[in-house]
Amino acid sequence: MSKDPELVNDEVHLTTQVVNHIRTLIENGSLRAGDKIPPEREFAKDLKISRASLRAGIGYLAAMGVLNVRHGVGTFVADGPPVVSKSSLSLMGVLHGFKPWQLFEARLILEGSLAALAAERGKEEHHSALAEEVAEMYATVSDPHEYLIHDVRFHRTIAEASGNPILASLMETITGTLYDERRKTVERSRDLKQSAEMHREIYRAIRAKKAVEARDAMERHLRMAETAQVNERAMMSSKRAQQKPRRSKMAEAAKA
Amino acid sequence: MSKDPELVNDEVHLTTQVVNHIRTLIENGSLRAGDKIPPEREFAKDLKISRASLRAGIGYLAAMGVLNVRHGVGTFVADGPPVVSKSSLSLMGVLHGFKPWQLFEARLILEGSLAALAAERGKEEHHSALAEEVAEMYATVSDPHEYLIHDVRFHRTIAEASGNPILASLMETITGTLYDERRKTVERSRDLKQSAEMHREIYRAIRAKKAVEARDAMERHLRMAETAQVNERAMMSSKRAQQKPRRSKMAEAAKA
DNA sequence: GTTGCTCAGTGGTCTGACCTCACACTTCAC
DNA sequence: GTGAAGTGTGAGGTCAGACCACTGAGCAAC
Numbered sequence: 001m002s003k004d005p006e007l008v009n010d011e012v013h014l015t016t017q018v019v020n021h022i023r024t025l026i027e028n029g030s031l032r033a034g035d036k037i038p039p040e041r042e043f044a045k046d047l048k049i050s051r052a053s054l055r056a057g058i059g060y061l062a063a064m065g066v067l068n069v070r071h072g073v074g075t076f077v078a079d080g081p082p083v084v085s086k087s088s089l090s091l092m093g094v095l096h097g098f099k100p101w102q103l104f105e106a107r108l109i110l111e112g113s114l115a116a117l118a119a120e121r122g123k124e125e126h127h128s129a130l131a132e133e134v135a136e137m138y139a140t141v142s143d144p145h146e147y148l149i150h151d152v153r154f155h156r157t158i159a160e161a162s163g164n165p166i167l168a169s170l171m172e173t174i175t176g177t178l179y180d181e182r183r184k185t186v187e188r189s190r191d192l193k194q195s196a197e198m199h200r201e202i203y204r205a206i207r208a209k210k211a212v213e214a215r216d217a218m219e220r221h222l223r224m225a226e227t228a229q230v231n232e233r234a235m236m237s238s239k240r241a242q243q244k245p246r247r248s249k250m251a252e253a254a255k256a
Numbered sequence: 257m258s259k260d261p262e263l264v265n266d267e268v269h270l271t272t273q274v275v276n277h278i279r280t281l282i283e284n285g286s287l288r289a290g291d292k293i294p295p296e297r298e299f300a301k302d303l304k305i306s307r308a309s310l311r312a313g314i315g316y317l318a319a320m321g322v323l324n325v326r327h328g329v330g331t332f333v334a335d336g337p338p339v340v341s342k343s344s345l346s347l348m349g350v351l352h353g354f355k356p357w358q359l360f361e362a363r364l365i366l367e368g369s370l371a372a373l374a375a376e377r378g379k380e381e382h383h384s385a386l387a388e389e390v391a392e393m394y395a396t397v398s399d400p401h402e403y404l405i406h407d408v409r410f411h412r413t414i415a416e417a418s419g420n421p422i423l424a425s426l427m428e429t430i431t432g433t434l435y436d437e438r439r440k441t442v443e444r445s446r447d448l449k450q451s452a453e454m455h456r457e458i459y460r461a462i463r464a465k466k467a468v469e470a471r472d473a474m475e476r477h478l479r480m481a482e483t484a485q486v487n488e489r490a491m492m493s494s495k496r497a498q499q500k501p502r503r504s505k506m507a508e509a510a511k512a
Numbered sequence: 513g514t515t516g517c518t519c520a521g522t523g524g525t526c527t528g529a530c531c532t533c534a535c536a537c538t539t540c541a542c
Numbered sequence: 543g544t545g546a547a548g549t550g551t552g553a554g555g556t557c558a559g560a561c562c563a564c565t566g567a568g569c570a571a572c
Binding site: 027056059082092098103105 | 289317318320338343353359362366369420421429430
């Protein structure tokens with residue numbers, strides 16, 4: 001009990017101060033989603049700090065997904081669906097040895113609950129949006145790439161309909177990790193017809209406000225999706241040879 | 257077809273290169289949890305980039321919670337329980353207007369599932385660890401601060417027993433957001449006896465490998481905890497006057 | 513043995529220059 | 543007129559080197 005310097009975590013780093021400053025600007029409404037923040041040079045001058053320190057703070061917020069930096073254009077407050085740092089999970093994954101099945105299990109639990117909540121709270125607008133996406137899925141069963149887009153939108157709409165943006169954002173984090181890989185293997189997808197069928201079941205359960213059924217349907221769908229993706233991955237890895245060489249400024253970095 | 261650089265999202269930013277480089281070092285085992293990375297000056301020289309750029313990459317990874325930077329000491333690969341960027345959620349919160357009840361709902365769903373999984377998969381070691389914490393809780397019902405420590409450890413042990421570190425990390429993210437506030441209001445806690453009682457029920461259900469009961473007990477517990485915390489918060493806000501003045505380098509920043 | 517100082521190592525900040533990119537505007541050929 | 547090529551401007555990205563601030567350990571005085 002001799003030391004307890006954690007209680008008063010005063011803003012020691014300038015980085016932290018920048019973060020909190022911008023956070024405050026967002027809290028009091030000075031900055032809203034989509035807004036552009038001042039140019040770095042100017043902003044740094046206003047804040048009476050160096051551009052380097054400001055950039056550290058911006059970098060932090062960008063890593064968190066709160067800011068969106070576009071080279072040559074400007075830095076913007078993130079809009080769109082809330083995502084808790086997209087690549088965060090994959091980084092954590094390599095560090096703690098996450099297994100793919102754990103990813104799927106997490107998704108199963110989250111989306112299952114999301115579907116149940118959506119069934120309880122979904123409004124008309126959500127129902128029609130879901131119906132729209134289901135229709136699009138049926139219409140694109142022969143175009144895997146296009147299908148995937150509507151697939152993602154369907155799930156995202158359910159997340160929105162759940163009325164809990166926090167859970168939605170967690171789901172976005174999980175699925176985002178799976179998405180990159182999926183985009184590469186989607187070419188080999190089959191049974192999209194069956195997939196569309198299952199989405200329709202989910203939709204019907206949600207529209208009927210039957211939470212339990214919605215959860216069950218979602219879980220059935222995801223279990224099948226898992227199997228499918230594992231198969232796709234297996235097919236992929238059986239023929240991979242060329243690795244496009246990339247000339248990176250630090251290509252020959254030592255192996256420590 | 258003059259340009260097609262989109263397919264291979266080459267590492268355009270040096271920051272990204274640094275991140276991927278370190279990521280690779282972790283993947284191939286050159287760096288493990290707890291390890292210290294080379295000093296910035298040296299590392300930057302090895303990578304043939306400026307220290308500023310290296311720092312940008314390190315900053316990103318630190319924001320992600322993958323690296324742990326300690327002024328005057330060094331930069332280390334994070335160990336301890338996996339956490340997806342602690343402050344991320346609170347940042348997202350102010351941006352998208354997260355409500356407290358949504359936080360509790362997310363926690364309810366996550367921890368409920370976690371408890372169910374723990375009941376299915378928990379090993380002897382977890383059972384004994386849980387028993388230990390429950391005993392400590394009973395022993396510290398009159399010391400809120402100490403009690404809170406064991407409370408947190410109890411939930412963390414369940415998360416570990418669930419066998420799914422991804423879900424555990426999501427839970428850690430959620431509870432971490434609630435924790436800061438809790439630490440301030442915990443003084444006013446009461447009914448710790450009852451709380452300990454509920455933890456014991458959860459423990460018994462997990463030990464008996466009864467998933468459904470474990471989930472129910474956990475949900476009951478969290479619902480009560482929510483009510484309690486809301487009350488504590490109400491008592492808190494009724495008397496707050498002094499706001500420790502903080503001399504910040506950018507204290508007088510304009511309100512834009 | 514304890515206390516206090518110094519010092520080396522390491523991250524934190526600053527400065528100001530230059531590079532690269534995206535976009536809008538201008539110019540010119542057709 | 544209209545489209546394409548060139549150019550200017552403003553924004554973020556990188557660099558170099560200096561100096562500041564913190565930590566921990568070793569040394570010295572007590």
